[in-house]
Amino acid sequence: MSFWEFANPARFTRLTDKVLPWVSVLAAILLGGGLIWGYFFTPDDFRQGSTVKIFYLHVPAALMAIQVWLMMAICSLIWLVRRHHVSALAARAAAPIGAVMTLIGLLTGAIWGQPMWGTWWEWDPRLTSFLVLFVFYLGYIALWEAVEDPDTAADLTSVLCLVGSVFALLSRYAVLIWNQGLHQGASLSLDSEENVADVFWYPSLVVIAGFVLLFVALVLLRTRTEIQVRRARALMARERS
16 A cells, blocks of 8 residues: 555545544553653752753653654645645644644743743744744744635645744754754753763653654644545535535
């Protein structure tokens, strides 16, 4: 079976009927278990105290904010090249989820940063690029709503998404590119010298897996909804004509 067969809305819907319940349950188990493990069964940091435990929300949300936009960029590119409607609708469905993840990342970063840096906000390269990414999310959502023709809206938002990918990458690598600012480097790294201690590392991996599956469940659900809305509008337009 070819991957492109799932670009057919009916086949995509049948796939989600089977996958969605399992993904949703597993996401709930991993998120709940990981957060309980991290918040109640790990020690306080010797410098940051219990404040460090916001790490279990901030890092996964910030990570997902960037990955969601890159997923949208891939779907947008598929739409521009192959004109598969499911890919455009999947990108549209993912945008509000990514925007919420970005907002969580910004808010938890401010809460975490205030006692550590002595300020709620700093025009740090990574923080600034992350804020710009949030504005791109809002612009992407607004553009979909502003353009009446769905195919035209898909074209315009796809171009916007590809342009915004620059800021998604800057958000990820700003610390390495500029090597300045208050924001620390990657908390989760394959380099054992830079990585967090194992006592924080393992529950954080569980939470990140939960966030990933939560996103998959939400984007599948929202894409199904977008397909149904598009189908309903097409039927209404046909009846009017």
